[in-house]
Amino acid sequence: MGLVPRKLLGDRTLIEQIRHSDSLTEGGFYHGLELLVEREHDPITYERFYDAVHSAVMGARETSKNVAASPGARELGELLFALLTPEGHAVAVSSGLVGHQGAFRIAIKYMAENGYDRNPGIRPGDIFLACDPATSGTPHPGDVYTFIPLFSGEELIGWAAGMNHTMEAGGSVPGAWPPWSPNTFTDGYLVPPTKVGENYEDYTWLYKQFERRTRAPMFNILDEKMRVAGCKMVIDSVTDIIDKFGLDYFKATSREIIEETRRICIDNVKMLTIPGRTRYVSFRTVPYKGIVDGVWPQSAHNWLLHLHTEVQINTVEGKLHINWDKISPANFHALGGYQGILESNLWLNVMDAIGLGLKPNSGMNLAVTYDMPQGALFNPPSDKYSAGNPWSSSVPLFNGFSSGLETSKRARGFVEESWNADLCWTGIQGEITLKDGFSFGFCQMDLLGASATPARPYMDGEPLGTAWWNPSSDTGSVEEWEYVLPGIYYLCKNVLPGYCGHGKFRGGLGMQLAFVVSDEVKEAIIGKVGATTGNYFTGQASVPGGSYPAPTSTLIVYRGTNVLELMRNGEYPGGIEELYEWIDQGKFTHKGREVHKEEVGALLVRPGDVYIVVGNATGGWGDPLHRAIERVEQDVKENFVTVEAAAEIYGVPLGDDASGSISVTEGAVAKRAEIRRAREAASVPFEEFWRTERQGVVNGDMHEFVADAYAELKGFSTAFKQDFESFWQLDEETIGAEHE
Amino acid sequence: MTDNQRRNIILATDAGGTMTDAFAVDEDGAFSIGKALTNKVDESISYVQGYENSAANWDMSLEELHDNSIANIYTGTLYLNTLLERKGRTVGLIVTKGQESMYIHERGHSWIGLEWEDVLHHKLHHHVGGDMFRLHAGLVKGVAERIASGGYFMLAEPGQVKVPLNEAETRRAVVELLDQGVEVIGVVLLFSYLNGSHENRIREIAKEVMQERGVDVPVILSSEIVPVMKEVQRMKSVLMEAAGGPLVRDMLMKVEDVANSRGYAGELTTMASYGSIVNIRHPRMYETILSGPTGGLIGAKTLGELLGERHVLTADIGGTSFDVGMIQDHHISLRKEPDFAGHRLALQMVALDSIGAGAGSEVHVDPKFKHITLGPQSAGSDVGRCLRHPVVTVSDCNVVLGFLDPDNFLGGDVKLDRDAAVAAVRDEIAEPLGLSVEEAAAGVLTVLNSHLNHHLLTMLKSRGANPSEWTMFMFGGAGPLHMYGVDVPFAKVYTFPFAAAFSAFGVACAEYAKRFNQGSSYILPPAADEDAKSAMAKAMSETYKALERQGKKELFDEGKLTPKNIEFGASMRYVGVLETLDVTFSFGSINEAADIDRAIGEFEEQYAHIYGRGASLPESGFFISELSVEVVADKPKPVFIAHELVGETPSEESVTGERSVYFSGEWLSTKTYDMDALQPGNIVRGPAIIEHPMTTLVVPPKTEAAFDEYRFIEFRAATG
Amino acid sequence: MSERDSREVLRDLETGRMSWDEVREILRQKKTLNRFSEYRSALSETTPFGDRVLLRVGEYLLVVCEPDGSHAVRCLECEHDFGDPRVNWKLSSRVRVRRTLEEFLEIYLYEEVCPEPGIAEVREYYCPGCFTLLCVECVPTGYPPMFEFLPDLASVYTDILGDTAPTDPEGEWVFEDRSLSKVEAWASTTTTVDTQGAGR
Known part of the structure; x- marks a missing residue:
């Protein structure tokens, strides 16, 4: 066939079809579907049809993942299959990385x-x-999408889509989320939508590209085989379904399913929320100065990202609108992104916040509107900007969206459906070099497979309790990971006591993972990314429920330790608490220590080095002084909270501190009263705070990091400038006057 | 009673949380079921009551029944209830230092047991953690030690000691656990399935400490009872065994004592989850924890062999769920990580996929969006609005359409209220959907059938199987009621007159076997030479022999049984691919290099069959992660006698009446038949309803139910 | 929402007295439009404000309809009045600011996971009446306080309660952020701060 224009959709080309559908949708109803004719006419057949297409994508996932190589896909279920309309809207999605369906249509x-x-x-x-x-909606280089068109005769009637998070993306630093990546050219092996095979068989060059351009080619090739196998299964199953239900029915009903989902979201907004405006913010830092200066001068900067989300909730219309008018601008660092990351996140957060009783599909994206200003972090001025690591910044951004809805749902009385939305993850990635020089890249998804759950108005969060990007959360097994990453040994994978946002109900405890590089390997490179990393701040700035937000995550590296020797003698520290004791005792020795709260792209580690990743804690709910005394006692018994924290944060003296003559309750009553008095003594009326803090602002009495960020934001966002200056009652004159 | 000729009877008990079913089947395939309320304090009491009833059905005394019985298999929910009620023994756990939180974080498995809609509802995620075992941080001790796997690159010898066991820490851990009064100690160390020496040494130390203190507490090692990869699942199995195993065994011993005192000469047996019978002295009781649902598959396997059907798909439709299983090449498909009460275990278990919708499921309709949701709640013995359940159910729909006779439900023991069912379907389903009552009821059944069909298809596709090469068996109390809904082009579809008691029947069919899965770490590079293969074969051969010896010994110890058949196999995968395939070798054990090639050949063939040739990856090498041995002993099984076929036309006596039934859009006058009166060779053509005290078979127009020489019922398109 | 009185159920839930099995049951139940009124009944019984409670805007803060028909944010522990819901209640609170590592360590326990001193500060907002912790904020120095939730009361009355829209002394109730009114007042005065923190 030559290069003849083809009308793949009857009398329309694909782009004509997309424009046609978009114009129909502009009226508010998806594809102009004011009436859901098939559903009204025969709801039973309608449900059977959805059951059929949903089974098709679920079956494809369950089967094809067995082919998959990479631990992310198989062990942790980090993959997704979907059936799309010709325009790329998802009709039905499998379990797995459910959010990506929001982005498929960008590639189409x-x-x-x-x-x-x-x-x-x-x-x-x-x-x-x-x-x-x-170009293709994939949020970051490690997320790979595969599409196979679905035809009925000559007519394009949809797509099968498969995606997974691959092990290694071939970027500037090993892993699949390069955090040190100034621009698109360092992001990795990027492929705009490209035909890579025919007759359900990949071209050889694709595998050769993976071999040359990524650090885990075998895994990447197998993952592609898996995606193709799954898409083929979707095509086959859906072809059978069309035979059974008829082509016209398929076309009409696929779209009705999407519109139905959109309507349920609208209804849920009307039923679950209180109208108004919510605002939440998170901060993330990108300290590149001193790391990239020599090679990428445009990136020799320390950025503070302002991830501010305002949600406008309208219960009359059932509409949610996200206003991002105060977000930071795009810059030459890895924490920005394009539309795909927004659509994926949006879907996930809509699912979590208002996605009750619906058929999960693209209708959820259609139920919410947003403004991401031109030139902003997720709408960069050109396609040369990096999107190496946008999950790290977009997850906290969207936590702001969810937090708003959680607050609003709680106000409406849906206590059970509220939590503080302080979700998080931490990725470990890198490259191992064996003694013979062979090397391979990896992503270790121990702390990506699940986040701690946040505290709720009625219960504590739990460690590794959920992952809204992958509802079937799983962090994998230590034994499996040590097969995949040989030569690196876990010293521990445990909860870290007291590592959470404290409150009447605690956040879920975060984890500590400690590793030793053994002398079985030559060396390794490690990096750390994630939604609780890359920052000098808490998870969110503030959380629904008003308690302490989650602490940040960290990577601690000890160089040249004696741990291999200790191990030979039957000893190693089982966590950082013991490690610190041993350092004090001189039992554990090292030649240097580094702490990285920020994201790290590539640190070289050698045999005998120990590194510890601490992450995935969530924030609390309510005043810790209101925590039930039995819960505090229980926490101490379980070693979730230390005796000191029980006394000083929760006001419940236990153990040696508690005098034998009074009961725990009496002790707590007294201690809590004392803490309240201390709060009074340590605090000031807001007005006084306003005057002193304002003075600092006026005097420019702040860290360069922060001062630069305010300057940048005021230059980029009129709304921020206005808010900031009016709140502190600043104008050129005032500042001038005060300086005099 | 003296004329009783029943011989070679097999007893199979299903002791549920509420009722105990005492099933007896004789050598002619005739069976009797006795029922008793389960006595939770002493199950030997309900055992006796059940079989007194069962014997009475045959005009026998319990002693006579026992005297003529040759096998006695007892299964139930005792294990589950013991643990769910947190009545298990207090367990202390010793793990590799640094892994003490395993029981809390559960590697992120907070959604086990939820339906997919609920999995998407994140707020429903919750760790079951150690609650069921009353486990808390004080009862979990870490000890420094480390065994290496070597990883995919064999950087260290698999099983090599990387950190010697810290004996001082071990001693301290044991002391602290004993101080807290633990009743049993479980030990779960990383990679102990490759080298159990540290776990063994922990037990030695523990025993020394106990001797000093004058106490004796059992120590259960993961490397002994569940030597397979993945530490969290392994830990769960150890906890199950430690907390529940001995309590369950004690109760079973009580039942055995009573049976023996009332005339039963043999030992009591129970079911392992991998589908075989084991003596109640079996050293790994946790393997019996999920024995209940295995019966159906064993029965199907037995009947598949009888009928010469190699590939059988089974659907067991009960009140709350339907369970789908597979028998491929006469082998029941097993799974390695079944879920149990929110826990994911390391356990070989017959692979059953359960869908939370069944004949008694509640029906919910969203009036605005016209959604129909079935289950997961079910009416249970309250049936539906037609009896005493507050919410309309699938059963109500079956009553409305005339499929179920309100006056002859469960043999007429329970009277159903058809008017109430009609009103319920009208108010709760039809009106919100804008349909007539009949359309609404039929619609609900269509939705249920469609769930079933998609499930069957998905299961087949996941095995690369073509339905036309498969036979479908439907059973369970509601199997015959819904079999007309099967819309997958199977070669044949069968049900059975004893469909409602099929699980118990299956248990009676089970073989006596011991299955062992030993974790391993054999990595065979693509270009391995003969020497490498020989060395590997030698090592494997030793493991196989050891397992075979253990199996034979256990069989001998438990019932002086000798094996009739030993099967060898392995869990294999391509290096890098994480999904393993369990292969049972056609050639026996591995002893020499050539056997390795044979094993790989069989693995590759099966892999390609399921995933296609394109998915194979021999260039990356092969990884053998488990070796398995199954040692099978002879056990009496029910025998089916082929009868002479009588004519196609059912006798006059078999027709019990006529009623109006709603089939595909119209009410048709429909004859009803008594299933027990239908003869081999009879064909019942639709529209018809065939009734039995425990089930109902629906035969729509243009279909027929044909009774073969065994009185098994083939359901098919009408031939005449 | 259950056979038990819905108000009791909500109270038990909120006080953490429920077993997970019960919580799961409530999570699975179909949500209904009458929840808001059920919840208000529960609040009216457990707080000092009775039927005057309109809605909950924080763990300890309620929007209450005052006898004069105006609305105010009030502390449900001590009834402290934070004023107009359209003005960020934080502006009527007491603040403690943590800036040093030592201060961070009191709440985050490990140096390595604390906010970065010098860049971030942690603000604890207390009720001036009872010193209950109402909100914690970790922000860069000089960052204006977040106004997390500004409810549209007019819409609550008309759309959810099917009632008439509220009025305030100026007439029709307007949905707008009025926090600046307070700040502007401070800017216009040079008097020293009320150190007693008596609020309004």
């Missing part, structure tokens, strides 16, 4: 806009691969 649109239906052509059995945030 890109292919349409660029005339792929003419060249290279879109034919049955063709395989299209995409992993390029700027």
Whole structure:
């Protein structure tokens, strides 16, 4: 077939079809579906049809993941299959990394806009691969999408889509989320939507590209085989379904399912929320200065990202609108991104916040509107900006969206459905070099497979309790990971006592993972990324429930330790508490220590080095002084909270501190009264705070990091400038006057 | 009673939380079920009551029944209830230092047991943790030690000691646990399935400490009872064994004592979750924890062999769920990590996929969005609005449409209120959906059937299987009621007159076997030479022999049984691929290099069959992660006698009446039949309803139910 | 929401007195539109404000309809009045600011996971009446306080309660952020701060 324009959709080309559908949707109803005709006419057949397409994608996932190589896909279920409309809207999605369906249509649109239906052509059995945030919706380089078109005769009637998070993306530093990546050219092996095979078979060059351009080619090749196998299963199953239900029914009902979901979201907003405005903010830091200066001068900067989310809730219309008018601008660092990361996150957060009783699909993206200003962090001025690590910044950004809805749902009385939305993850990645020089890259998803759950108005959070990006959360097994990452030994994978936001109900305890590099390998490179990392701040700035937000995560590296020798003698520290004791005793020795709260791209570690990753804690709910005394006692008994924290944070003296003559309750009553008095003594009326803090602002009495950020924000966001200056009652004159 | 000719009877007990079913089947395949309220304090009491009833059905005394019985299999929910009620023994746990939180974080498995809609509802995620075992941090002790796996690159010899066991810490841990009064100690060390020496040494130390203190507490090692990969699942199995095993065994011993005192000459047996019978002296009681649902598959396997059906898909439809299982090439598909009460275990278990919708499921309709949701709540013995359940159910729909006779439900013991069912379907389903009552009721059944069909198809596709090569068996109390809904092009679809008691029947069919899965770490590079293969074969051969010896010894110790058959196999995968395939070798054990090639050949063939040739990856090498041995002994099984076929036309006596039944959009006058009166060779053509005290078979127009020489019922398109 | 009185159920839930099995049951139940009124009944019984409670805006803060028909944010522990819900209640609270590592360590226990001194500060907002902790904020130095939740009371009355819209002394109740009114007042005065923290 030559390069003849093809009308793949009856009388329309793909781009004509997309424009047609978008124009129908502009009226408010998806694809103009004011009436859900098939559903009204025969709700039973409608449900059967959805059951059929949903089974098709679920079955594809369950089967194809067995082919998969990478631990992320198989062991942790970090993959997704979906059936899409011709325009790329998801009708049904499998379990797994559910949010990505929000982004699939970006790649489809890109292919349409660029005339792929003419060249290279879109034919049955063709395989299209995409992993390029700027063009294809994939949030970051490690997320890879595969599409296979679904035809009925000559007509394009949909797509099968498969995605997974791969082990290594071939970027500037090893791993799949390069945090040190100034621009798109250092992000890794990026592929805009590309035809990579036909007749359900990949071209050889694709595998050769993976071999040359990534550090874990075997895993990446197997993952592609898995995605193709799954898409083929979706195509086969859906073809059977069309035979059974008829083509016209398939076309009409697929779209009704999407519109139905959108309507349920609208209804849920009306039923679950209180109207008004919510604002939450998180801060993340990108300290590149001193790391990249020599090579990438545009990136020789320390950024403070302002991740401010305002949600406007309208219960009359059932509408949610996100206003990001105060967000930081895009810059040459890895924590920005493109539309795909927004759509993926949006879907996940809609699911979590208002996604009750619906068929999960693209209708959820259609239920919320947003403004991401041109030039902002997630809408960069050109396609040359990096999207190496946008999950790290977008997750806290969207925690602000969820926090708003959680606050609003709680106000409406849905106590059970509220928590503080302080979700988090920490990724470990790197590259291991064996003694013979062979090396391979990896992502270790121990703390990506699950976050702690946040505290709720009625219960504590739990360690590794959920992951809203992968509802079937799983961090994998230590024994499996040591097979995949040989030569690096876990010293521990445990909860870290007291590591959470404290409150009437505690946040979920975070984890500590300690590793030793053994002398079985030559060396390794490690990095740390994630939604609780890269920051000098708490998880969110403030949380629903009003208690302490989650502490940050950290990477601690001890160089040149004696731990291999200790191990030979039957000893090693089982966690940082013991490690610190041993350092004090001189039992554990080292030649240097580094602490990285920020994200780290590549640290070289050698045999005998120990590194510890601490992460995935969540924030609390309510005043710790209101925590039930039995709960505090229980926490101490379980070693979740130390005796000191029980006394000083919770006001419950236990153990040696508690005098034998009074009961724990009496002791707590007295201690809590004392803490309240201390609060009084240590605090000032807000007005006084306003005057002193204002003075600091006026005098420019702040860290360069912060001062630069305010200057940048005021230059980029009029709304921020206005808010900031009016709150502190600043103008050029005032500042001038005060300085005099 | 003296004329009683029943011989070679097999007894199979299903002791549920409420009722104990005492099932007896004789050598002619005739069976009797006795029922008793389960006595939770002493199950030997309900055992006796049940079989007194069962014997009475055959005009026998319990002693006569016992005297003529050749096998006695006791299964139930005792294990589950003991643990759910937190009545297990107090367990102290010793783990590799640094892994003490395993029981809290559960590697993120906070959603086990939830339906997919609920999995998406994150606020429903919750760790079951150590609650069921009353485990808390003070009862979990870490000790420094480390065994290496070597990883995929074999950087260290698999099983090599990286950190010697810290004996001082071990001693301290034991002392602290004993101080807290633990009744049993479980030991779970990383990679202990590759080298159990540290776990063994911990037990020695523990025993020394106990001797000093004059106490004796059992010590259970993961390397002994569950030597397979993945530490969290292994730990769960150890906890189950430690907390529940001995208590359950004690109760079973009581039952055995009573049976023996009332005339039963043999020893009592129970079911292992991998589908075999084991003596109640079996050293790994946790393997019996999920024995209940295995019966159906064993029964299906037995009947599949009888009928010459190699590939059988089974659906057991009960009140609250339907369970789908597979028998491929006469082998029951097993799974390694089944879920149990929110825990994921390391345990070989028959692979059953359970869907939370069944004949008694509640029906919920969202009036605005016209959604129909079935389950997961179920009416249980309250049936539906037609009896005393407050919410409309699938059963109400079956009553409305005339499929179930309100006056002849469960043989007429319970009267159902059809008017109440009609009103409920009208108010709660039909009106919100804008449908007629009949359309609404039929619609609900269509939705249930569609769940079933998609499930069956998905299961087949996941094995690369073509339905036309498969036979479907439907059973369970509601199996025959819903079998017309099967819409997958199977070669044949069967049900059985004893469909309602199929699980118990299956238990009676089970073989006596011991299964062992030993974790290993054999990595065979793609270009391995003969020497490497020989060395590997030698090591494997030793393991196989040891397991075989253990199996034979256990069989001998427990019932002086001798094996009739030993099967060898392995869990294999391509290096890098995480999903293993369990292969049972056609050629026996591995002893020499050539056997390795044979094993790989069989693995590759099966892998390609399921995932396609394109998925194979021999260039990355092979990883053998487990070796398995199954030692099977002879056990009497029910025998089916082929009868002479009589004519196709059912006798006059088999017709019990006629009623109006709603089939595909219209009410049809439909004959009803008595299932017990239908003869081999009879064919019942639809529309018809065939009734039995424990089940109902629906035969719509254009279909028929044909009774074969065994009185098994083939359901098919009408031939005449 | 259950056979038990819905107010009791909500109270038990909120006080953490429920077993997980019960919580799970409530999570699975279908949500209904009458929840808001059930919840208000529960609040009216457990707080000192009776039927005057409109809605909850924080763990310890309620919007209450005052006898004169105006609305105010009040502490449910001590009834302290924070004033107009359209003005960020934080502006009427007491603040403690933590800036040093030592101060951070009191609440975050490990140096390595604390906010970064010099860049971040932690503000604890207390009720001036009872010194209950109402909100914690970890922000850069000089960052204006967040106004997390500004409810649209007019919409609550008309759309959710099916009632008439409230009025205030100026007439029709307007949905707008009025926090600046307070700040502007401070800016216009040079008097020293009320160190007693008596609030309004």
